[in-house]
Amino acid sequence: MFRADTDTLVRLLPFPELIKALAAAFVAGANVPLRHSHIIESGTDTGTSLLMPAWDAEGYYGVKIVNIFPGNRAKGLPGLHSTYTLFDARTGAPLALLDGDVITSRRTAAAAALGASYLARPDATRLVVVGAGRVGGLVGPAMAAVRELDDIAVWDIDPDASQRCAQRWRESGLPARAVEQLEPAVREADIVSCATLASQPIIKPEWLAAGSHLDLIGSFTPAMAEAEPACFAQADVWVDTEEALMKSGDLLNAIAAGRWRADALIGNLTQLCRGQIKGRSNDQQRTIFKAVGTALEDLGAAKLAYLGLKNA
Template structure:
């Protein structure tokens, strides 16, 4: 059974390859049962966690399961809030093929899915990106987006200003035109693409800040309790989701439904429809678009499959 180090896995999952692999995976489809969600410990307590089990299998003979453990109280202990592992098996025999660092797969596929959506939904001439959140996923959004748009300006905002500064510095070292933003409202108003990758439980983005023709990307929140944008952000906007599971899981969408700013019937489509060409993407330069993702095991499977095939090809 293969077990590559995280650094090698990052190299195998380069964003040009990964965005393309996700596009193909959404077009092809896979069997993706509803994820299992379990609360570990007593909900609401500092040491309580959420464990997600996310299986998927495809027609090509691969079966994978990701286990994700989210402990929001870990920050107080100087630990990451999320830990995960990914197991890849043969769907024909059940034999284990590889074990991957689930954190790397999750963070990279999340950023790559955001970039895939932006390729369909952001204006073709979008040049400026604001990333809200400088954590593991937030630090990857700009490199992913840079594979689908020519970015002239990248700003990073985080509630922890020093984290935003460190993230921007790391991006500059990768050759990207990044700087830290200190005024969130000003940064949102100036951005063609606003991408939120946080664990916020109260809205950070306000509708009046969003420019006509902008694209709002919400990839951080994935439970009904979490939310990154106020309900009005969904009013008078064209809204897509990653999968049909999102309306039941996303606090952003549930809040918008409750406020009357959006209806489930008005959702324009999902990544499968966009990849297959069965639903349209952006229709005009002035249209304000929103993409809301909660993640799907299809993305994890596509990522693990991409890494596994490269590993086995390099052994021959």
């Protein structure tokens, strides 16, 4: 069984190749059961374990296990640990053990870029990234793989975090800058990508320019939201999977406020990648991509990494 440390796994998942791998995964499809959730109790310690399986017709089966233990902070430990195990779907034999955090963060940013490849204007050059955390810190390079960007602004509730993120991007050759005021940056942006854990909306509808693309990839539960409900009015909306209609606080809030209807959904990434529906249709159209993540993306990323290890 192959194993990859964090640095090796990052090298095995460069964004241009990862975006292509995810597109191929959505075209091919996979069996993706609903994730399992279990409460783990041991003495006075309690945590949640999430199991996310998927398998495909090519003969690959993978399971991501995410363990969330809030009490770890008091022990000086990370609150979240994640592993990904890839198996041969025909024999059950283990093929690779991978860092689940790297798989999750890189496939999330890559899926956002895949969505933008269909939904952002072809001439989009100005990106704003909201959130400079584990996922947000990858969005700039991912989007740069699908659009020729000449200005990348990054904002975070922690100004030092945005400064560090912008510096890393500049060192990698990207035209990045940290901003302290979010509104003016969003008003000037062609693409606005939100990768936060916000429970209250950050993006206001009046900030969004005609023809802009709003990418919402941070929130993944009904209690989380990154955009005000009115952002969805007069916008065309796509999702990564239909599961977003059940999990996304952004979508549920917009429906409850009467600013959007579920039957107004244009489509999902599978339909986009298979050419079953169209993406953006004109330069003035406001587009929104809402993602909550799927084990299909994990499997696509793990397969790419495994083949890289196998062929090294």
